[in-house]
Amino acid sequence: MENKTIILTGGGTAGHVSLNQAIIPELEKLGFRVEYIGSKEGIENELIRDSYPEITYHAISSGKLRRYFSMKNFTDPFRVGAGLTQALNIIRKVKPVAIFSKGGFVSVPVAMAGRLAGVPVIIHESDVTPGLANKLAIPFADHIFTVFKETMSHVPKEKSTCTGSVIRSELLDGSAASGRELCHFDNTHKVLMIMGGSQGSALINDAVRENLDTLTKQFNIIHLCGKGNIDERLEGHEQYCQFEYVTHELSHLLHLTDLVVSRAGSNSIFEFLALKKPMLLIPLSKQKSRGDQILNANLFEAQGFAHVLEEEQVNAKSFMAAIERLVAEEEQLIQAMTEAEPPKTAYEMAKLVAAHAK
Ligand SMILES: CC(=O)N[C@H]1[C@@H](OP(=O)(O)OP(=O)(O)OC[C@H]2O[C@@H](n3ccc(=O)[nH]c3=O)[C@H](O)[C@@H]2O)O[C@H](CO)[C@@H](O)[C@@H]1O
Numbered sequence: 001m002e003n004k005t006i007i008l009t010g011g012g013t014a015g016h017v018s019l020n021q022a023i024i025p026e027l028e029k030l031g032f033r034v035e036y037i038g039s040k041e042g043i044e045n046e047l048i049r050d051s052y053p054e055i056t057y058h059a060i061s062s063g064k065l066r067r068y069f070s071m072k073n074f075t076d077p078f079r080v081g082a083g084l085t086q087a088l089n090i091i092r093k094v095k096p097v098a099i100f101s102k103g104g105f106v107s108v109p110v111a112m113a114g115r116l117a118g119v120p121v122i123i124h125e126s127d128v129t130p131g132l133a134n135k136l137a138i139p140f141a142d143h144i145f146t147v148f149k150e151t152m153s154h155v156p157k158e159k160s161t162c163t164g165s166v167i168r169s170e171l172l173d174g175s176a177a178s179g180r181e182l183c184h185f186d187n188t189h190k191v192l193m194i195m196g197g198s199q200g201s202a203l204i205n206d207a208v209r210e211n212l213d214t215l216t217k218q219f220n221i222i223h224l225c226g227k228g229n230i231d232e233r234l235e236g237h238e239q240y241c242q243f244e245y246v247t248h249e250l251s252h253l254l255h256l257t258d259l260v261v262s263r264a265g266s267n268s269i270f271e272f273l274a275l276k277k278p279m280l281l282i283p284l285s286k287q288k289s290r291g292d293q294i295l296n297a298n299l300f301e302a303q304g305f306a307h308v309l310e311e312e313q314v315n316a317k318s319f320m321a322a323i324e325r326l327v328a329e330e331e332q333l334i335q336a337m338t339e340a341e342p343p344k345t346a347y348e349m350a351k352l353v354a355a356h357a358k
Pocket of ligand 1: 015126127195196199224245246250264266267268269271284289292293
């Protein structure tokens with residue numbers, strides 16, 4: 001008999017894809033086939049096809065839930081409508097036993113179609129407050145998993161469980177030596193990793209590059225700067241290694257890293273926590289988002305895992321002062337992280353998802 005199929009969905013940014021990447025092999029170990037519904041243009045298309053070329057990827061039309069004015073706001077409802085019809089056709093053909101949604105705008109029509117077709121829909125929310133896409137999809141969901149316990153007051157309690165974070169197991173298995181080979185650092189300075197979320201952050205990129213001479217007196221720097229953000233003038237710098245976006249190299253680079261400066265996307269910060277990397281978080285401001293990263297960052301700071309510098313406060317002086325403080329309190333931060341609840345494995349998460357299949 002053919003294996004039962006679970007459809008995964010989620011996209012737009014890597015934060016809406018990485019958990020799916022983590023649980024695909026684990027669902028397969030549990031005997032499920034996995035298919036993916038994403039958009040044509042989103043990062044999920046590249047990430048899923050790249051890491052799992054063998055699974056069927058269905059690209060559907062998808063709108064974008066914008067917080068700003070755009071002419072596309074008038075045409076997107078039609079694309080979402082088309083996406084719903086496409087998702088429904090796929091679901092009726094594939095007959096999945098469950099749909100697991102990691103959020104992002106492409107997931108909304110998939111969750112709606114799942115409900116219409118009578119397939120259990122399971123949603124995962126990794127930030128403190130649900131994103132707009134998940135807010136729209138929650139009424140169609142049978143179950144919601146959250147990472148933060150604080151999220152339980154923002155979702156229907158009777159159909160929600162807080163599971164804590166899940167980490168891609170490959171991230172735990174890196175080697176500092178391989179990381180060093182990738183970066184060619186040949187001194188014993190501490191290594192500072194800069195990550196502006198999956199897309200890079202112009203604000204953080206500028207702060208690092210403006211302070212590069214001072215920073216490199218103390219650190220070797222790994223800079224994950226986002227697509228299109230490489231600074232050609234700094235190529236070949238002995239203590240500064242920039243990448244647009246890394247995939248399998250990330251585990252090695254993280255094992256080489258001592259300290260991190262980062263946006264406060266949920267997946268990233270829980271990865272740093274799992275690997276006990278003291279972090280300076282510069283959350284995306286309320287001008288540019290619903291403020292979810294500010295809440296994520298503040299909760300991490302309150303637990304002693306991170307320091308926070310607000311985006312509006314970033315300048316050359318405050319940035320360097322914050323890094324000095326991070327170095328000074330490195331041991332305390334590591335100690336607090338050592339006492340934190342360990343993350344779930346992807347296999348444990350896959351089993352929780354599987355338990356909701358029909
Ligand atoms: C601008 C935006 O909408 N940001 C949101 C998005 O962030 P974003 O997509 O940046 O999400 P996260 O920080 O949660 O996750 C990024 C993921 O990309 C990985 N990574 C990053 C860089 C790299 O070179 N290689 C790599 O693999 C990280 O290890 C991590 O697993 O989703 C998060 C989770 O819902 C939210 O908290 C963020 O507010």
